[in-house]
Amino acid sequence: MNTxxxxxxxxxxxxxxxxxxxxxxxxxxxxxxTLCPVCRARADMADAIGGASLDSEQTAALTGxxxxxxxxxxxxxxxxxxxxxxxxxxxxxxxxxxxxxPGPLAELPWKSFGPGMKxxxxxxxxxxxxxxxxxxxxxxxxxxxxxxxxRELTFIVSGAYSDELGQFNAGDISDLSGDHHHMPHVVSDVxxxxxxxxxxxxxxxxxxxxxxxxxxxx
Amino acid sequence: MDAELLQKTKEAEEASKALTxxxxxxxxxxxxxxxxxxxxxxxxxxxGRIKSFLLGKGMQEAIAEELTxxxxxxxxxxxxxxxxxxxxxxxxxxxxxRNRRIDYLxxxxxxxxxxxxxxxxxxxxxxxQAEQVNLAQQSAVLETALNKLPQxxxxxxxxxxxxxxxxxxxxxxxxxxxxTVKSRIRLAMQSIRAELVAEEIE
Numbered sequence: 001m002n003t004x005x006x007x008x009x010x011x012x013x014x015x016x017x018x019x020x021x022x023x024x025x026x027x028x029x030x031x032x033x034t035l036c037p038v039c040r041a042r043a044d045m046a047d048a049i050g051g052a053s054l055d056s057e058q059t060a061a062l063t064g065x066x067x068x069x070x071x072x073x074x075x076x077x078x079x080x081x082x083x084x085x086x087x088x089x090x091x092x093x094x095x096x097x098x099x100x101x102p103g104p105l106a107e108l109p110w111k112s113f114g115p116g117m118k119x120x121x122x123x124x125x126x127x128x129x130x131x132x133x134x135x136x137x138x139x140x141x142x143x144x145x146x147x148x149x150x151r152e153l154t155f156i157v158s159g160a161y162s163d164e165l166g167q168f169n170a171g172d173i174s175d176l177s178g179d180h181h182h183m184p185h186v187v188s189d190v191x192x193x194x195x196x197x198x199x200x201x202x203x204x205x206x207x208x209x210x211x212x213x214x215x216x217x218x
Numbered sequence: 219m220d221a222e223l224l225q226k227t228k229e230a231e232e233a234s235k236a237l238t239x240x241x242x243x244x245x246x247x248x249x250x251x252x253x254x255x256x257x258x259x260x261x262x263x264x265x266g267r268i269k270s271f272l273l274g275k276g277m278q279e280a281i282a283e284e285l286t287x288x289x290x291x292x293x294x295x296x297x298x299x300x301x302x303x304x305x306x307x308x309x310x311x312x313x314x315x316r317n318r319r320i321d322y323l324x325x326x327x328x329x330x331x332x333x334x335x336x337x338x339x340x341x342x343x344x345x346x347q348a349e350q351v352n353l354a355q356q357s358a359v360l361e362t363a364l365n366k367l368p369q370x371x372x373x374x375x376x377x378x379x380x381x382x383x384x385x386x387x388x389x390x391x392x393x394x395x396x397x398t399v400k401s402r403i404r405l406a407m408q409s410i411r412a413e414l415v416a417e418e419i420e
Binding site: 014040055057060061067078095 | 265
């Protein structure tokens with residue numbers, strides 16, 4: 001079953017392929033790619049453009065040689081990629097997110113920031129670096145209208161919300177760039193849990209937004 | 219396109235195809251038989267380009283050299299995991315270099331899809347034809363498509379892949395609105411995809 005109807009943009013997939021995005025953006029993208037073969041194929045093309053560009057890149061002078069590598073092979077231990085945190089089984093979320101969670105979604109130490117709205121912060125970074133968090137919004141709740149300086153990615157973990165761009169269901173991703181104002185409201189009869197990453201703090205439009213902003217911090 | 223230019227494009231495409239084929243055979247020979255001559259040939263084509271890629275992203279000479287050696291060692295050791303049906307050799311090396319650089323700079327791995335994820339959705343949604351192009355077989359077409367792009371689109375792609383800049387930083391650098399940078403990237407991706415699809419249908 002695949003019900004994905006909102007995808008990543010080519011621009012975002014290109015930046016992902018170029019390797020210039022933050023860990024939080026990469027995590028959201030990898031969550032969506034896990035569930036979306038269409039975007040996976042497009043991400044492969046973005047990688048292939050990087051490969052083709054490498055072929056036509058200039059050559060820098062080297063001090064080492066191929067035989068140095070073969071000699072290194074005999075002496076150097078395996079180069080391991082940086083280790084990933086362990087993943088708890090059966091959380092029902094894609095592994096890139098599961099690795100960041102201490103337990104099931106229902107048992108996280110959520111913090112309330114308004115009626116029917118709570119959040120779980122995933123980012124140790126200060127807020128000026130952008131947000132990275134899970135939001136849980138009860139059925140019927142509505143976020144204030146807001147916009148973003150650069151980019152906001154939202155991956156729907158469960159439930160559904162709707163905004164000017166349509167309805168977003170589990171697995172969908174909302175890939176918004178700076179100029180877009182939106183006002184999501186929850187349309188599922190279960191809470192809508194989403195994973196959010198921004199490049200820069202969100203700007204809320206109205207007064208209520210300005211009041212909650214310090215607490216929401218997205 | 220006039221006849222002469224068309225001929226040149228054809229020749230470049232043939233040369234690029236031959237190179238890709240040779241590099242693919244090299245990788246397979248290394249993976250199967252630890253073929254040192256094949257590695258030598260692969261190294262000569264890619265190592266200097268990978269170092270140039272790292273230098274372009276602002277890395278110091280000595281670190282770029284060391285990381286290039288490490289990347290080539292990874293290539294030598296992991297060649298048997300190269301899947302010729304999935305990606306061109308240049309793409310495989312590009313992703314290894316990119317990921318190793320990220321590991322080095324951040325101290326944590328690039329976050330990617332994990333192929334053993336029980337939630338991994340495979341394909342019954344039948345990706346549309348546009349997404350079904352065979353990237354491994356079509357790297358020469360892709361390269362031609364890349365070279366055919368307007369200069370302003372090639373420039374932003376190059377700054378992104380090879381200067382390691384975000385679209386926001388590129389916009390500042392070129393003194394353009396960020397929307398212009400994003401739309402150039404988008405148009406470039408669309409044109410390349412269209413060329414690949416056209417070739418697939420032929």
